[in-house]
Amino acid sequence: MDYIYVLAVIGLAAAFVLGGLAVSFLVAPHRPGRRKNAPYECGESTIGPAWVQFNVGYYLFALLFLVFDVEAVFLYPWALIIREVGIAGLIEVFVFIGILIAGLVYAWRKGALEWV
Amino acid sequence: MTGEEIVLAVSRIEERAKPREKCAMPAVTVPVESLAVFMRAIHDDPALSFDMLCTHTAVDWLGENRFELLYVLCSLKHGHYLTVSTSVPRDKPEVSSVSSIWRIAEWQEREVYDLMGVLYSGHPDLRRMFLEDDWNGFPLRKDYKDDFMLELPE
Amino acid sequence: MTIRPITLADRIAAGQKVESLLSTQEYFVNMGPQHPSTHGVLRLLVRLDGETVREVIPVVGYVHRGIEKMGEYLTYRKFIHLSDRLDYLSAITNNWVVAMAVEKAAGIEINDRIQTIRTLCAELQRIQSHQLWWGVFGMDLGAFTAFLYGFRDREVVTDIFEETTGARLTMNYIQPGGVMFDIHPDFVKNVKKFLAYFKPKLEEYETLVSGNVIVQARLRGVGILSPGAAVSIGTTGPVLRASGVAHDLRKSEAYGVYGKVQFDIPVGVKGDCWDRYWVRIEEMRQSIRIIEQLIDSIPEGKHMTIKPTAKIKLPEGLYYNQMETARGILGALIVSDGGEKPYRIHLRSPNFNNLWSVTAMAPGLRIADLVAILSSIDVVVPDIDR
């Protein structure tokens, strides 16, 4: 029954975003050009390809961030029903977080976080 | 050391060095071929130890058909100054680079090449400093013609 | 053996070599002419490996107007007007360098009043220039409020200059033979009011930015310039003194009335960004000390010893005069053929040498450190390009 509020929030958010885009599409002038679409690099033309192999550290950092971001998403529904699940739920969440912390310590020990 | 002592000490190092006339500070003229050796000597000599190249520029004597290259040297240790001047013919302006002795000479020589057209042998990265690479002519020469330049109406 | 000059494209091609499939490839990024942290149109071609700077190639010339060529067509008085536009943050000291070179060459003698006024204005200009540097330094490190603090106090000094010289930025105040106008009647009162106002503000700068742990972390140990490299690259002013070389023309040559005042030269220890920051803050204090000793004893006398319309002719010869501006030693080398206009005039620019110390300091650091280094060198681009 109370899904209406969730839908309302989603609808408002979508309206706000798409509305902004729609106004600018309808009203703003649109004249693409060769030089205008060129990548901006302080007024200069770019040198060499940007599609190069770079250090693997960036990828590992992104991976770790993704893991903890998803973990945070799982905590939200738990926070809603915290009264019903009581202490058992609390311990369960700590186990869940503990496993992820173990993963972080492993990555830290292996040196994934050492910046180049 | 005072000006005269410096000029004397320097002329001992390079016998063909004669003082440059009409100059407010101690100055010495050195022939082109012995410039690099002379500069290395006065840089390493503990009594002189010119460890800083204040500035390097070129003067275009159109009448005498020569470029005069000026090196204003300063010694931070002793606090004295010396201007070394050498001349290169206008049609073949080549001189050996001193960028191995003073690191800043690399860029000041690039500026003089860019604006005056003097070539430096042994220069690690000789290219134009201020103007575009395809600029023809060297603007600071007295006989530089450019129809873009406006003359001040007298 | 013919010497063949190369072009920028050759220089870039040399930098784009790929060792092996596994190695990380380096790529070029333009911190180009229009960049918030280059204080003007200076282009740094940076060769990057991921985030680490491998090499910096400064490309200058985006505001090269050919002032030295124009100098050959202007009389000495007119050239003073152009010397403002070189390093516009220390315009009065630029005028002073050219004016003093002409006076020494032409034998024009200057009375004490003019010397004192010139020294006072030069020190006020140093404070004004360091205030702007401090504000922009904070803005480059991300603290925008420092910019507002710095400019709030800078406006007070600008008002004092505006009363006396008539202009806010490019004053054209010091002419060969004296100063354009006498100082404003309540110049002394305003300067005293400014000193009383600015001293607590300087302590506020310390607590606001210097004490901040993030600023300390970003500056300490970053961009170390050894004394040997500093001298070899010809850096002067706060950059040289921060590397531990106590070379200050105000002490060694004692021009103006610097001989009569007591002040000491702040000298850094390690030559990193923090020392360059600390040296400039300390220089502001020393400038306040100099002004305090001079402000009450401005001697009486004329403010211009020669007629403003007198023709100035320099005897034939080569003259070189240099002076300590807020950014380093500015030198004016004049070759005269006896006429009213210089045969050749060359300006030794402090920023030109200070800029190239970036190539010595930057390799191995990250892009954010490169911005901190560039800001700690306090570069003004028209002074490089002339």
Place this chain on the structure above:
Amino acid sequence: MGLVTNNLPAILDRLPGGGFCVTSIDGIINWSRANSLWPLTFGTSCCAIEVMMAAGASRHDLARFGAEVARPSPRQADLLVVAGTVVKRLAPRLKTLYEQMAEPRYVIATGSCAISGGPFIYNSYSTVRGADQIIPVDVYVPGCPPRPEAFLYGLLTLQKLIKAGESIRRPYIRRKPVLAALPSGMTADQIRAELAVLLQRDSTVDLSGEYAQNMQAGGSKQ
């Protein structure tokens, strides 16, 4: 212009009272553009300090006119302030920057270097004489460097130009509110005749008039 603003005027003008709708739409669009001009941080020499920084600081505050957000990238800037000398080497870069700005873009040329080459007109082999040789300029702010108040006045003039001069009927044309607009129907020889009269009158200094009596009577009072 956008999908709607391209063909809206054609539809509305046929309807009764449609013209009023178009002008009110103009009013809204121009009001929103004029009061939120985001300048691009583009300063080459001395004007950059005076016009961009001093005007942006707290004393001559640009924020009062909605222009204090100085964006570093042209993608997010509306206003290109050419503050300082434009040199031959910078010209193509300036053109690129101008092209890369989002469409309703305005240009203010501050300082005599950007207007006409300023002190570097004569004997300079690399100074471009005026930014308008490279990009179209809307407002010129004279001065060397102009005072921050002068730049603020230039900004207000630009805002007036946007509010008065732009309309979705002529999307890419801005009508400059020329103050001394010539009366319509004036022919060239009328102008020539009037000019001849003015030149003739200015070429003689008439001291016999009341200016002379005033001098003998009271002496120079001022």
